[in-house]
Amino acid sequence: MAVTFVTGNKNKLLEVQAILADVLPNLRSEALDLPEYQGEPEYISKEKAKIAAERVQGPVLVEDTFLCFKALHGLPGPYIKWFLDKLGHDGLNKLLAAYEDKTAYAQCVFSFCAGPSSEPITFVGRCLGRIVPARGPNSFGWDPIFQPDDEQGQPGKETFAEMDKTIKNKISHRICISSSTQCGCSLVKPIFNEAKIVGGFAARNNSWPWIVSIRRSKSDSSSSGPGSVLCGGSLINEKYVLTAAHCFSNMKDSQLSNYFAVIGAIYSNDTNPIRVGFKSMILHENYNGNTYENDIALLELNYSVSFSDSRIGFICLPPNNQVTYPYSGMNATAIGWGRLQSSGSSAYTLQQVQLPILPYTDQYCYDTVYNDGIQFCAGYDQGGKDTCQGDSGGPLMTHDANSDTWLIAGVTSYGQGCALPEHPGVYTRVSMYVNWINSRLNGTTNGSQELVKCVSNKFLLLSWLISLCFSNIFIHI
Ligand SMILES: O=P(O)(O)OP(=O)(O)OP(=O)(O)OC[C@H]1O[C@@H](n2cnc3c(O)ncnc32)[C@H](O)[C@@H]1O
Numbered sequence: 192m193a194v195t196f197v198t199g200n201k202n203k204l205l206e207v208q209a210i211l212a213d214v215l216p217n218l219r220s221e222a223l224d225l226p227e228y229q230g231e232p233e234y235i236s237k238e239k240a241k242i243a244a245e246r247v248q249g250p251v252l253v254e255d256t257f258l259c260f261k262a263l264h265g266l267p268g269p270y271i272k273w274f275l276d277k278l279g280h281d282g283l284n285k286l287l288a289a290y291e292d293k294t295a296y297a298q299c300v301f302s303f304c305a306g307p308s309s310e311p312i313t314f315v316g317r318c319l320g321r322i323v324p325a326r327g328p329n330s331f332g333w334d335p336i337f338q339p340d341d342e343q344g345q346p347g348k349e350t351f352a353e354m355d356k357t358i359k360n361k362i363s364h365r366i367c368i369s370s371s372t373q374c375g376c377s378l379v380k381p382i383f384n385e386a387k388i389v390g391g392f393a394a395r396n397n398s399w400p401w402i403v404s405i406r407r408s409k410s411d412s413s414s415s416g417p418g419s420v421l422c423g424g425s426l427i428n429e430k431y432v433l434t435a436a437h438c439f440s441n442m443k444d445s446q447l448s449n450y451f452a453v454i455g456a457i458y459s460n461d462t463n464p465i466r467v468g469f470k471s472m473i474l475h476e477n478y479n480g481n482t483y484e485n486d487i488a489l490l491e492l493n494y495s496v497s498f499s500d501s502r503i504g505f506i507c508l509p510p511n512n513q514v515t516y517p518y519s520g521m522n523a524t525a526i527g528w529g530r531l532q533s534s535g536s537s538a539y540t541l542q543q544v545q546l547p548i549l550p551y552t553d554q555y556c557y558d559t560v561y562n563d564g565i566q567f568c569a570g571y572d573q574g575g576k577d578t579c580q581g582d583s584g585g586p587l588m589t590h591d592a593n594s595d596t597w598l599i600a601g602v603t604s605y606g607q608g609c610a611l612p613e614h615p616g617v618y619t620r621v622s623m624y625v626n627w628i629n630s631r632l633n634g635t636t637n638g639s640q641e642l643v644k645c646v647s648n649k650f651l652l653l654s655w656l657i658s659l660c661f662s663n664i665f666i667h668i
């Protein structure tokens with residue numbers, strides 16, 4: 192049965208028909224007056240698709256476009272149509288006059304609904320860029336004021352309006368999603384073949400794109416040397432590394448210049464692909480060196496790294512303020528270049544180990560943890576698997592199966608020995624610090640990030656949608 196693309200926008204229809212020409216050459220369209228819901232983009236889109244399928248009595252595709260200004264925390268977003276109508280291109284530029292940050296992203300949400308009473312499937316596409324004074328023909332919406340970034344994440348040369356349509360259709364929000372907009376996506380899938388960290392096994396190259404190796408420059412070697420591993424950390428955005436406060440608690444700000452981050456590495460002497468110094472450190476103000484309470488810190492990088500390199504990514508923050516997260520019994524994964532045994536040598540290849548979250552009522556956890564509201568245990572009562580010296584500050588991660596994304600549930604904090612029976616490792620409960628993190632980053636969100644399903648860098652969204660439809664859904668209709 193033919194799919195109907197429901198839209199009242201002729202320009203949009205032309206673009207979607209061109210993008211889908213190979214897969215759906217006869218995409219029909221219909222302009223229905225559908226209610227516009229309020230709420231989150233995916234909700235708006237799904238509701239629209241359900242009603243459209245009801246009205247058409249068959250499979251439908253709908254699409255909504257949002258134009259989001261970073262400085263305005265995502266606005267105008269779903270309201271862009273009205274802002275554009277009332278303010279025009281010039282007015283939209285003026286909205287940003289008070290802000291230095293002119294970056295923006297175009298986002299579209301497609302929903303496909305196989306028919307009445309079917310649950311829609313939703314795909315989100317994004318294109319990063321910036322708002323500029325209008326350039327090019329004024330033939331489609333805000334095209335003249337949106338200048339997409341190039342492949343390297345640098346300002347592109349042309350606005351959407353100046354570009355040839357075929358080029359726009361290869362890079363626009365209607366077709367692409369870039370890994371840079373998604374947290375917790377490991378595009379090189381991690382391996383989990385059970386075989387130091389202690390009792391773990393070597394990670395697959397680039398499967399943990401947010402892992403940071405925090406190193407100290409060796410004074411006797413050249414400044415370009417690999418240095419020695421101090422701690423682990425995790426990128427939580429393009430500029431900040433989350434780590435443990437105890438790694439830096441005895442350090443003066445002036446000593447920070449002796450340290451650097453290596454991002455995207457797999458070996459402990461690797462300095463590729465990115466080596467970058469630190470600009471500042473923010474240790475938790477209530478860090479307690481005796482009890483390891485509030486063992487959490489942020490390190491600001493000297494410059495923002497670019498996530499257009501798919502070897503580099505950032506991890507999702509966990510649900511905000513959930514004292515029970517991670518739940519006991521959940522399976523978590525720790526990674527690091529720490530020691531392979533308590534008094535042994537450090538790992539050469541990044542190691543990973545799976546550890547269950549222990550309840551506070553576990554007697555060994557109870558004996559080890561000082562404050563179960565902000566700390567938790569992971570490991571095995573019988574020992575054998577654990578984090579160890581050098582892994583501190585690194586992430587203990589949980590996997591969200593729905594979105595296939597990774598969250599940082601814990602920061603590796605302390606333990607007695609490594610992998611000893613009856614001595615589980617202790618982790619800082621990151622969920623209780625999401626507000627702290629956001630406040631230190633001048634973030635406005637009080638919550639954690641939305642988990643957007645991972646798709647590979649520059650994935651061709653629509654081809655995926657269509658292949659999915661053909662394989663799973665079309666056979667039922
Ligand atoms: O019937 P629908 O499909 O909802 O069509 P619409 O015109 O309401 O379209 P949207 O809600 O998706 O779009 C919001 C606004 O953004 C404009 N717009 C959408 N896609 C665009 C693009 O690729 N380039 C420029 N402007 C765009 C569009 O003209 C609207 O003013």
Ligand SMILES: [Mg+2]
Binds near residue numbers: 255
């Ligand atoms: Mg609309």
